[in-house]
Amino acid sequence: MPIRRLWADKMELLLGGAAVTALAYHRSSNSKDGRKASRKSGKKVTGKSVKDQALFNHRAIEARGWKQVLRDFVDDDVSASSYSDKERPDYQALLEAIEEGFGDVIVFYELSRQQRDLAVYVQIRDLCMKEGLYFWYVAEELYDLRVRADRLSLNNMAVQGEDFSHKLSADVKRGMYGAALEGKPHGKIRFGYRRLYDPDTGEFLDEVADDVTQNPVDADGNKLEPYTRAAIAHEVFTSLDQGIALNALEENFRRRExxxxxxxxxxxTTLREMALNQAYIGKRSFKGQIIADGVWGGLIEEEVFWSVNARLTDPKRKTTRPGSGKYFASYIGRCDCVRYISVELPREKMGWKVPVYRCPKCGWWIPVDELDSFIESVLIAWLSRDDVFELLDAVYTADSEDIAEARAEVKRLEAEKEKWLRDAAQEEVSAATVARFELDFNQKVKAAEARANVSTMPEPLNRLAGPNAAERWAAIEHMTVKREVLRELGGFTIRAEKYKDNVPLEERIEWGGLLSGNPDAHTHD
Ligand SMILES: [Zn+2]
Structure with missing residues:
Protein backbone atom coordinates (compact mmCIF):
# COMPACT_ATOMS: atom_id res chain seq x y z
CA MET A 1 0.00 0.00 0.00
CA PRO A 2 1.53 3.28 -1.00
CA ILE A 3 1.88 5.88 1.71
CA ARG A 4 1.01 9.43 0.74
CA ARG A 5 3.61 11.86 1.84
CA LEU A 6 2.51 15.01 3.57
CA TRP A 7 4.08 18.17 2.22
CA ALA A 8 4.01 21.29 4.36
CA ASP A 9 3.01 23.70 1.62
CA LYS A 10 3.11 24.35 -2.12
CA MET A 11 6.70 25.50 -2.00
CA GLU A 12 7.88 22.34 -0.33
CA LEU A 13 6.03 20.34 -2.94
CA LEU A 14 7.54 22.36 -5.76
CA LEU A 15 11.00 21.72 -4.38
CA GLY A 16 10.25 18.06 -3.68
CA GLY A 17 11.36 16.79 -7.10
CA ALA A 18 11.25 13.05 -7.64
CA ALA A 19 10.04 12.45 -4.09
CA VAL A 20 6.67 13.85 -5.18
CA THR A 21 4.25 11.37 -6.72
CA ALA A 22 1.68 12.68 -9.19
CA LEU A 23 -1.59 11.42 -10.64
CA ALA A 24 -2.56 12.71 -14.08
CA TYR A 25 -6.17 13.30 -15.09
CA HIS A 26 -7.73 14.77 -18.17
CA ARG A 27 -10.97 14.65 -20.07
CA SER A 28 -11.73 13.44 -23.54
CA SER A 29 -13.54 16.65 -24.21
CA ASN A 30 -14.46 15.86 -27.77
CA SER A 31 -15.55 12.26 -27.63
CA LYS A 32 -17.80 12.41 -30.68
CA ASP A 33 -14.88 13.23 -32.92
CA GLY A 34 -12.44 11.38 -30.79
CA ARG A 35 -14.20 8.06 -31.05
CA LYS A 36 -14.87 8.25 -34.72
CA ALA A 37 -13.27 5.41 -36.59
CA SER A 38 -11.58 6.02 -39.89
CA ARG A 39 -14.02 4.61 -42.41
CA LYS A 40 -11.54 2.82 -44.59
CA SER A 41 -8.86 1.72 -42.18
CA GLY A 42 -11.26 0.93 -39.35
CA LYS A 43 -8.57 2.31 -37.07
CA LYS A 44 -9.65 4.43 -34.17
CA VAL A 45 -8.74 8.05 -34.67
CA THR A 46 -7.79 9.57 -31.39
CA GLY A 47 -8.99 13.09 -30.72
CA LYS A 48 -6.08 15.45 -30.98
CA SER A 49 -7.04 17.45 -27.95
CA VAL A 50 -6.91 14.36 -25.76
CA LYS A 51 -3.35 13.70 -26.79
CA ASP A 52 -2.49 17.34 -26.23
CA GLN A 53 -3.91 17.24 -22.75
CA ALA A 54 -2.00 14.11 -21.87
CA LEU A 55 1.22 15.55 -23.24
CA PHE A 56 0.66 18.74 -21.38
CA ASN A 57 0.14 16.92 -18.11
CA HIS A 58 3.22 14.78 -18.67
CA ARG A 59 5.26 17.82 -19.48
CA ALA A 60 4.07 19.60 -16.33
CA ILE A 61 5.07 16.61 -14.23
CA GLU A 62 8.39 16.21 -15.97
CA ALA A 63 9.24 19.91 -15.73
CA ARG A 64 8.89 19.79 -11.95
CA GLY A 65 10.81 16.55 -11.68
CA TRP A 66 7.83 14.80 -10.10
CA LYS A 67 7.15 11.12 -10.56
CA GLN A 68 3.91 10.05 -12.21
CA VAL A 69 2.32 7.00 -10.61
CA LEU A 70 -0.24 4.78 -12.32
CA ARG A 71 -1.55 5.34 -15.83
CA ASP A 72 -3.28 8.45 -17.14
CA PHE A 73 -6.86 8.77 -16.01
CA VAL A 74 -9.11 9.90 -18.83
CA ASP A 75 -12.62 11.06 -18.09
CA ASP A 76 -15.19 10.42 -20.78
CA ASP A 77 -17.50 13.15 -21.81
CA VAL A 78 -20.55 11.33 -20.51
CA SER A 79 -22.39 12.38 -17.41
CA ALA A 80 -21.51 10.39 -14.31
CA SER A 81 -25.05 9.17 -13.68
CA SER A 82 -25.42 7.57 -17.09
CA TYR A 83 -22.84 4.88 -16.40
CA SER A 84 -24.07 1.46 -15.54
CA ASP A 85 -22.45 -0.36 -12.66
CA LYS A 86 -20.37 -2.47 -14.98
CA GLU A 87 -18.72 0.42 -16.71
CA ARG A 88 -16.11 2.00 -14.54
CA PRO A 89 -15.22 5.41 -15.82
CA ASP A 90 -11.74 6.61 -15.12
CA TYR A 91 -12.78 9.17 -12.58
CA GLN A 92 -13.98 6.30 -10.40
CA ALA A 93 -10.66 4.58 -10.89
CA LEU A 94 -9.08 7.86 -9.87
CA LEU A 95 -11.19 7.98 -6.71
CA GLU A 96 -9.98 4.49 -5.85
CA ALA A 97 -6.36 5.46 -6.42
CA ILE A 98 -6.80 8.45 -4.11
CA GLU A 99 -8.33 6.23 -1.45
CA GLU A 100 -5.53 3.73 -1.78
CA GLY A 101 -3.01 6.43 -0.98
CA PHE A 102 -1.54 7.05 -4.43
CA GLY A 103 -0.28 10.49 -5.36
CA ASP A 104 0.80 13.61 -3.49
CA VAL A 105 -0.60 15.84 -6.20
CA ILE A 106 -3.16 15.49 -9.01
CA VAL A 107 -2.35 17.13 -12.30
CA PHE A 108 -5.41 18.28 -14.23
CA TYR A 109 -5.25 19.72 -17.67
CA GLU A 110 -8.19 21.89 -16.70
CA LEU A 111 -11.41 21.75 -14.74
CA SER A 112 -14.38 21.32 -16.95
CA ARG A 113 -16.79 24.16 -17.39
CA GLN A 114 -19.76 21.96 -17.85
CA GLN A 115 -22.47 21.70 -15.28
CA ARG A 116 -22.64 17.93 -15.33
CA ASP A 117 -19.02 17.69 -14.27
CA LEU A 118 -19.61 19.64 -11.12
CA ALA A 119 -20.65 16.50 -9.27
CA VAL A 120 -17.41 14.84 -10.32
CA TYR A 121 -15.41 17.83 -9.18
CA VAL A 122 -17.06 17.95 -5.77
CA GLN A 123 -16.66 14.24 -5.28
CA ILE A 124 -12.95 14.26 -6.11
CA ARG A 125 -12.31 17.37 -4.05
CA ASP A 126 -14.04 16.06 -0.93
CA LEU A 127 -12.29 12.73 -1.17
CA CYS A 128 -8.94 14.47 -1.56
CA MET A 129 -9.57 16.51 1.59
CA LYS A 130 -10.51 13.39 3.49
CA GLU A 131 -7.56 11.37 2.25
CA GLY A 132 -5.00 14.13 2.65
CA LEU A 133 -4.25 14.65 -1.03
CA TYR A 134 -4.14 18.41 -0.74
CA PHE A 135 -2.38 19.47 -3.90
CA TRP A 136 -3.95 20.05 -7.27
CA TYR A 137 -2.05 21.27 -10.23
CA VAL A 138 -4.61 22.71 -12.64
CA ALA A 139 -3.96 24.51 -15.91
CA GLU A 140 -0.39 25.23 -14.80
CA GLU A 141 -1.23 26.55 -11.34
CA LEU A 142 -0.60 24.74 -8.06
CA TYR A 143 -3.40 24.77 -5.48
CA ASP A 144 -3.47 23.65 -1.87
CA LEU A 145 -6.97 22.50 -0.90
CA ARG A 146 -6.34 23.52 2.69
CA VAL A 147 -5.84 27.12 1.65
CA ARG A 148 -9.17 28.92 1.52
CA ALA A 149 -8.22 31.20 -1.36
CA ASP A 150 -7.10 28.22 -3.41
CA ARG A 151 -10.31 26.34 -2.73
CA LEU A 152 -12.31 29.36 -3.79
CA SER A 153 -10.36 29.66 -7.03
CA LEU A 154 -10.97 26.02 -7.80
CA ASN A 155 -14.64 26.31 -6.97
CA ASN A 156 -15.00 29.28 -9.25
CA MET A 157 -13.23 27.46 -11.98
CA ALA A 158 -15.48 24.45 -11.63
CA VAL A 159 -18.74 26.31 -11.21
CA GLN A 160 -18.50 29.28 -13.49
CA GLY A 161 -15.67 28.42 -15.74
CA GLU A 162 -13.09 31.00 -16.59
CA ASP A 163 -13.37 33.66 -19.16
CA PHE A 164 -14.03 31.55 -22.20
CA SER A 165 -12.28 33.60 -24.86
CA HIS A 166 -9.18 33.89 -22.72
CA LYS A 167 -9.01 30.18 -22.21
CA LEU A 168 -9.64 29.45 -25.83
CA SER A 169 -6.57 31.32 -26.95
CA ALA A 170 -4.51 29.60 -24.27
CA ASP A 171 -5.82 26.27 -25.51
CA VAL A 172 -4.85 27.10 -29.07
CA LYS A 173 -1.36 27.77 -27.82
CA ARG A 174 -1.37 24.51 -25.93
CA GLY A 175 -2.49 22.73 -29.05
CA MET A 176 0.54 24.06 -30.87
CA TYR A 177 2.78 23.26 -27.98
CA GLY A 178 1.32 19.78 -27.86
CA ALA A 179 2.05 19.26 -31.54
CA ALA A 180 5.57 20.46 -30.90
CA LEU A 181 5.94 18.12 -27.94
CA GLU A 182 4.82 15.23 -30.07
CA GLY A 183 7.49 16.11 -32.55
CA LYS A 184 5.09 16.83 -35.37
CA PRO A 185 6.39 19.26 -37.92
CA HIS A 186 4.35 22.27 -38.80
CA GLY A 187 4.92 24.99 -41.31
CA LYS A 188 7.46 24.90 -44.08
CA ILE A 189 8.89 21.59 -45.12
CA ARG A 190 12.65 21.45 -44.77
CA PHE A 191 14.95 20.92 -47.70
CA GLY A 192 15.90 17.26 -47.85
CA TYR A 193 12.66 15.94 -46.39
CA ARG A 194 9.28 15.02 -47.75
CA ARG A 195 6.10 14.26 -45.85
CA LEU A 196 3.93 11.18 -46.00
CA TYR A 197 0.20 11.40 -45.43
CA ASP A 198 -2.35 8.68 -44.88
CA PRO A 199 -4.05 8.33 -48.27
CA ASP A 200 -7.37 7.60 -46.55
CA THR A 201 -7.57 10.16 -43.81
CA GLY A 202 -5.05 12.70 -45.00
CA GLU A 203 -3.52 12.55 -41.54
CA PHE A 204 0.17 13.35 -41.27
CA LEU A 205 2.12 10.12 -40.91
CA ASP A 206 5.79 10.79 -41.12
CA GLU A 207 8.48 13.01 -42.46
CA VAL A 208 11.12 11.09 -44.36
CA ALA A 209 14.33 11.71 -46.28
CA ASP A 210 13.57 13.09 -49.74
CA ASP A 211 15.42 10.52 -51.83
CA VAL A 212 13.59 11.25 -55.06
CA THR A 213 16.14 11.57 -57.86
CA GLN A 214 16.25 15.01 -59.48
CA ASN A 215 17.61 15.40 -63.00
CA PRO A 216 18.88 18.92 -63.49
CA VAL A 217 19.74 20.47 -66.84
CA ASP A 218 21.79 23.57 -67.49
CA ALA A 219 20.69 26.66 -69.42
CA ASP A 220 21.60 24.99 -72.71
CA GLY A 221 19.55 21.93 -71.88
CA ASN A 222 22.56 19.72 -71.14
CA LYS A 223 22.01 17.03 -68.54
CA LEU A 224 23.81 17.63 -65.27
CA GLU A 225 24.61 15.21 -62.48
CA PRO A 226 21.43 13.79 -60.87
CA TYR A 227 20.97 14.30 -57.12
CA THR A 228 18.52 13.75 -54.28
CA ARG A 229 17.62 16.54 -51.86
CA ALA A 230 18.45 14.34 -48.90
CA ALA A 231 21.96 13.81 -50.26
CA ILE A 232 22.37 17.55 -50.83
CA ALA A 233 21.26 18.33 -47.27
CA HIS A 234 23.91 15.90 -46.14
CA GLU A 235 26.49 17.54 -48.37
CA VAL A 236 25.71 20.95 -46.88
CA PHE A 237 26.71 19.73 -43.44
CA THR A 238 29.75 17.69 -44.39
CA SER A 239 31.07 20.52 -46.56
CA LEU A 240 30.63 23.15 -43.87
CA ASP A 241 32.20 20.80 -41.38
CA GLN A 242 35.23 20.53 -43.63
CA GLY A 243 35.58 24.28 -43.56
CA ILE A 244 34.09 25.06 -46.96
CA ALA A 245 32.65 28.56 -46.99
CA LEU A 246 28.95 29.25 -47.49
CA ASN A 247 29.78 31.33 -50.56
CA ALA A 248 31.68 28.51 -52.17
CA LEU A 249 28.87 26.10 -51.43
CA GLU A 250 26.27 28.43 -52.91
CA GLU A 251 28.32 28.76 -56.11
CA ASN A 252 28.88 25.05 -56.30
CA PHE A 253 25.16 24.25 -55.99
CA ARG A 254 24.26 26.92 -58.51
CA ARG A 255 26.66 25.42 -61.02
CA ARG A 256 25.02 22.05 -60.49
CA GLU A 257 21.53 23.59 -60.85
CA THR A 269 21.42 32.64 -46.15
CA THR A 270 19.24 29.61 -46.80
CA LEU A 271 22.21 27.32 -46.38
CA ARG A 272 23.12 28.93 -43.09
CA GLU A 273 19.56 28.58 -41.81
CA MET A 274 19.56 24.95 -42.84
CA ALA A 275 22.81 24.27 -41.09
CA LEU A 276 21.49 25.73 -37.84
CA ASN A 277 18.13 23.96 -37.95
CA GLN A 278 17.85 21.22 -35.34
CA ALA A 279 15.24 19.48 -37.44
CA TYR A 280 18.17 17.93 -39.27
CA ILE A 281 19.13 15.95 -36.20
CA GLY A 282 15.48 14.98 -35.75
CA LYS A 283 14.74 17.45 -32.98
CA ARG A 284 11.57 19.44 -32.71
CA SER A 285 11.98 22.91 -31.30
CA PHE A 286 9.45 25.35 -29.93
CA LYS A 287 10.42 28.99 -29.67
CA GLY A 288 14.02 28.05 -30.27
CA GLN A 289 14.33 25.38 -27.61
CA ILE A 290 14.65 21.69 -28.27
CA ILE A 291 11.68 20.11 -26.60
CA ALA A 292 11.21 16.77 -28.24
CA ASP A 293 12.63 14.25 -30.60
CA GLY A 294 10.87 14.70 -33.92
CA VAL A 295 8.77 11.91 -35.34
CA TRP A 296 11.03 12.05 -38.36
CA GLY A 297 14.55 10.69 -38.19
CA GLY A 298 17.52 12.99 -38.26
CA LEU A 299 19.35 13.26 -41.56
CA ILE A 300 22.57 14.39 -39.97
CA GLU A 301 24.71 12.90 -37.24
CA GLU A 302 24.58 14.97 -34.07
CA GLU A 303 28.33 15.24 -33.87
CA VAL A 304 28.58 16.77 -37.34
CA PHE A 305 25.59 19.02 -36.68
CA TRP A 306 27.04 20.54 -33.53
CA SER A 307 30.47 20.88 -35.04
CA VAL A 308 28.95 22.93 -37.89
CA ASN A 309 26.79 24.80 -35.42
CA ALA A 310 29.81 25.81 -33.37
CA ARG A 311 31.60 26.92 -36.50
CA LEU A 312 28.73 29.07 -37.77
CA THR A 313 27.79 30.63 -34.47
CA ASP A 314 31.29 31.47 -33.29
CA PRO A 315 30.98 35.24 -32.76
CA LYS A 316 34.70 35.67 -33.31
CA ARG A 317 34.42 34.48 -36.85
CA LYS A 318 33.78 36.97 -39.59
CA THR A 319 31.06 35.96 -41.99
CA THR A 320 32.80 37.11 -45.12
CA ARG A 321 36.46 37.25 -45.91
CA PRO A 322 37.64 38.97 -49.02
CA GLY A 323 39.67 36.76 -51.27
CA SER A 324 38.75 33.62 -49.43
CA GLY A 325 38.91 30.36 -51.26
CA LYS A 326 41.46 30.80 -54.00
CA TYR A 327 44.87 31.33 -52.47
CA PHE A 328 46.35 29.80 -49.41
CA ALA A 329 47.58 32.78 -47.44
CA SER A 330 45.83 35.86 -48.83
CA TYR A 331 44.01 37.79 -46.13
CA ILE A 332 45.39 35.42 -43.51
CA GLY A 333 49.08 36.37 -43.51
CA ARG A 334 49.92 39.93 -42.58
CA CYS A 335 52.78 42.22 -43.46
CA ASP A 336 54.55 43.52 -40.37
CA CYS A 337 52.96 46.86 -41.18
CA VAL A 338 49.72 45.05 -40.12
CA ARG A 339 48.09 45.02 -43.57
CA TYR A 340 46.93 41.65 -44.87
CA ILE A 341 48.82 40.35 -47.86
CA SER A 342 46.79 39.68 -50.98
CA VAL A 343 47.38 38.18 -54.37
CA GLU A 344 48.11 40.02 -57.56
CA LEU A 345 48.19 38.39 -60.94
CA PRO A 346 51.30 38.49 -63.20
CA ARG A 347 52.31 41.99 -64.29
CA GLU A 348 55.35 42.27 -66.54
CA LYS A 349 55.72 45.97 -65.87
CA MET A 350 56.01 45.44 -62.13
CA GLY A 351 58.58 42.73 -62.61
CA TRP A 352 56.64 39.59 -61.73
CA LYS A 353 55.62 36.95 -64.24
CA VAL A 354 53.69 34.74 -61.81
CA PRO A 355 50.96 35.45 -59.24
CA VAL A 356 52.45 37.08 -56.16
CA TYR A 357 51.50 37.91 -52.59
CA ARG A 358 51.95 41.57 -52.04
CA CYS A 359 51.55 44.07 -49.23
CA PRO A 360 49.23 46.73 -50.65
CA LYS A 361 50.87 49.36 -48.48
CA CYS A 362 54.57 48.56 -48.54
CA GLY A 363 54.55 47.21 -52.10
CA TRP A 364 56.94 44.28 -51.57
CA TRP A 365 56.01 41.00 -53.24
CA ILE A 366 56.86 37.32 -53.25
CA PRO A 367 55.73 34.59 -55.68
CA VAL A 368 52.67 32.70 -54.42
CA ASP A 369 54.24 29.28 -54.97
CA GLU A 370 57.32 30.16 -53.02
CA LEU A 371 55.53 31.41 -49.93
CA ASP A 372 52.89 28.66 -50.10
CA SER A 373 55.35 25.79 -50.20
CA PHE A 374 57.28 27.24 -47.28
CA ILE A 375 54.15 27.67 -45.16
CA GLU A 376 52.90 24.22 -46.09
CA SER A 377 56.17 22.59 -45.08
CA VAL A 378 56.09 24.29 -41.69
CA LEU A 379 52.43 23.38 -41.14
CA ILE A 380 52.99 19.75 -42.03
CA ALA A 381 56.03 19.58 -39.77
CA TRP A 382 53.98 21.04 -36.94
CA LEU A 383 51.05 18.69 -37.52
CA SER A 384 53.42 15.70 -37.49
CA ARG A 385 55.00 16.59 -34.15
CA ASP A 386 54.96 13.84 -31.53
CA ASP A 387 53.28 16.15 -29.07
CA VAL A 388 50.74 17.57 -31.53
CA PHE A 389 47.73 16.08 -29.75
CA GLU A 390 48.97 17.35 -26.44
CA LEU A 391 49.26 20.81 -27.95
CA LEU A 392 45.84 20.64 -29.57
CA ASP A 393 44.25 19.31 -26.42
CA ALA A 394 45.55 22.32 -24.58
CA VAL A 395 43.22 24.38 -26.74
CA TYR A 396 40.38 22.12 -27.72
CA THR A 397 39.04 19.93 -24.97
CA ALA A 398 35.73 18.13 -24.42
CA ASP A 399 34.02 16.11 -27.10
CA SER A 400 31.11 17.38 -29.11
CA GLU A 401 28.50 15.01 -27.74
CA ASP A 402 29.05 16.39 -24.26
CA ILE A 403 28.81 19.86 -25.67
CA ALA A 404 25.51 19.15 -27.43
CA GLU A 405 24.15 17.73 -24.23
CA ALA A 406 25.36 20.63 -22.15
CA ARG A 407 23.82 23.12 -24.56
CA ALA A 408 20.47 21.41 -24.33
CA GLU A 409 20.83 21.33 -20.57
CA VAL A 410 21.43 25.09 -20.38
CA LYS A 411 18.30 25.76 -22.40
CA ARG A 412 16.23 23.38 -20.37
CA LEU A 413 17.39 24.83 -17.07
CA GLU A 414 16.73 28.37 -18.18
CA ALA A 415 13.22 27.55 -19.30
CA GLU A 416 12.55 25.75 -16.06
CA LYS A 417 13.87 28.60 -14.00
CA GLU A 418 11.78 31.16 -15.82
CA LYS A 419 8.68 29.08 -15.29
CA TRP A 420 9.44 28.53 -11.64
CA LEU A 421 9.97 32.21 -10.99
CA ARG A 422 6.70 33.03 -12.71
CA ASP A 423 4.88 30.54 -10.53
CA ALA A 424 6.66 31.75 -7.43
CA ALA A 425 5.58 35.32 -8.14
CA GLN A 426 1.96 34.24 -8.33
CA GLU A 427 2.19 32.24 -5.15
CA GLU A 428 3.79 35.01 -3.12
CA VAL A 429 6.79 32.96 -2.16
CA SER A 430 9.12 34.58 0.36
CA ALA A 431 12.05 36.51 -1.05
CA ALA A 432 14.48 34.27 0.82
CA THR A 433 13.10 31.14 -0.82
CA VAL A 434 13.26 32.72 -4.24
CA ALA A 435 16.83 33.84 -3.61
CA ARG A 436 17.89 30.39 -2.48
CA PHE A 437 16.22 28.73 -5.41
CA GLU A 438 17.69 31.19 -7.86
CA LEU A 439 21.18 30.74 -6.49
CA ASP A 440 20.87 27.00 -6.81
CA PHE A 441 19.59 27.35 -10.34
CA ASN A 442 22.25 29.80 -11.40
CA GLN A 443 24.94 27.43 -10.21
CA LYS A 444 23.47 24.62 -12.27
CA VAL A 445 23.19 26.83 -15.33
CA LYS A 446 26.75 28.06 -14.89
CA ALA A 447 28.09 24.55 -14.67
CA ALA A 448 26.23 23.52 -17.81
CA GLU A 449 27.37 26.66 -19.62
CA ALA A 450 30.97 25.96 -18.72
CA ARG A 451 30.61 22.54 -20.28
CA ALA A 452 28.86 23.97 -23.33
CA ASN A 453 31.35 26.72 -24.04
CA VAL A 454 34.52 24.73 -24.52
CA SER A 455 35.49 24.99 -28.14
CA THR A 456 35.67 21.94 -30.30
CA MET A 457 38.65 20.99 -32.35
CA PRO A 458 37.74 21.78 -35.94
CA GLU A 459 37.36 18.70 -38.07
CA PRO A 460 40.27 19.37 -40.45
CA LEU A 461 42.74 19.62 -37.57
CA ASN A 462 41.41 16.50 -35.99
CA ARG A 463 41.87 14.57 -39.20
CA LEU A 464 45.23 16.02 -40.17
CA ALA A 465 47.21 15.85 -36.97
CA GLY A 466 49.46 12.88 -36.41
CA PRO A 467 52.25 10.96 -38.11
CA ASN A 468 50.44 10.86 -41.48
CA ALA A 469 49.96 14.62 -41.67
CA ALA A 470 51.91 15.01 -44.95
CA GLU A 471 49.85 12.38 -46.73
CA ARG A 472 46.59 13.75 -45.44
CA TRP A 473 47.55 17.29 -46.28
CA ALA A 474 48.26 16.26 -49.87
CA ALA A 475 44.82 14.67 -50.07
CA ILE A 476 42.93 17.88 -49.20
CA GLU A 477 40.85 18.86 -52.20
CA HIS A 478 39.64 22.29 -51.27
CA MET A 479 41.84 25.31 -50.74
CA THR A 480 39.29 26.64 -48.24
CA VAL A 481 40.10 23.72 -45.95
CA LYS A 482 43.83 24.44 -46.09
CA ARG A 483 43.13 28.08 -45.40
CA GLU A 484 40.97 27.14 -42.45
CA VAL A 485 43.80 25.11 -40.95
CA LEU A 486 46.31 27.90 -41.40
CA ARG A 487 43.92 30.41 -39.85
CA GLU A 488 43.01 28.09 -37.02
CA LEU A 489 46.61 27.46 -36.11
CA GLY A 490 47.27 31.16 -35.85
CA GLY A 491 48.47 32.45 -39.23
CA PHE A 492 51.67 34.47 -39.54
CA THR A 493 53.23 37.87 -39.95
CA ILE A 494 55.86 38.44 -42.60
CA ARG A 495 58.50 41.16 -42.51
CA ALA A 496 58.65 43.54 -45.48
CA GLU A 497 61.75 42.78 -47.59
CA LYS A 498 62.58 43.27 -51.22
CA TYR A 499 62.38 40.02 -53.20
CA LYS A 500 65.74 40.60 -54.83
CA ASP A 501 67.42 40.83 -51.40
CA ASN A 502 66.78 37.12 -50.94
CA VAL A 503 66.19 37.17 -47.17
CA PRO A 504 65.30 33.58 -46.11
CA LEU A 505 61.64 33.12 -45.17
CA GLU A 506 62.43 31.51 -41.81
CA GLU A 507 63.97 34.85 -40.82
CA ARG A 508 61.07 36.92 -42.10
CA ILE A 509 58.10 34.98 -40.76
CA GLU A 510 56.72 35.13 -37.28
CA TRP A 511 54.06 32.50 -36.51
CA GLY A 512 50.93 33.25 -34.58
CA GLY A 513 48.76 31.19 -32.24
CA LEU A 514 49.56 27.51 -31.87
CA LEU A 515 52.30 27.68 -34.48
CA SER A 516 54.17 30.12 -32.25
CA GLY A 517 54.30 27.35 -29.66
CA ASN A 518 52.08 29.21 -27.24
CA PRO A 519 48.60 27.73 -26.86
CA ASP A 520 47.39 30.81 -24.97
CA ALA A 521 48.05 32.84 -28.08
CA HIS A 522 45.31 30.89 -29.83
CA THR A 523 42.96 33.46 -31.28
CA HIS A 524 40.84 33.96 -34.32
CA ASP A 525 41.66 37.07 -36.24
ZN1 LIG B 1 53.34 46.20 -45.39
Missing part, protein backbone atom coordinates in the same frame (compact mmCIF):
# COMPACT_ATOMS: atom_id res chain seq x y z
CA UNK A 258 20.44 22.34 -57.44
CA UNK A 259 17.18 23.99 -56.44
CA UNK A 260 14.59 23.88 -53.67
CA UNK A 261 11.12 22.39 -54.10
CA UNK A 262 9.99 25.83 -55.23
CA UNK A 263 12.71 25.97 -57.84
CA UNK A 264 14.91 28.47 -56.02
CA UNK A 265 18.67 28.33 -55.73
CA UNK A 266 20.00 27.78 -52.24
CA UNK A 267 21.48 31.07 -51.18
CA UNK A 268 24.11 31.33 -48.50
Missing amino acids: IVSRNGNYLTR
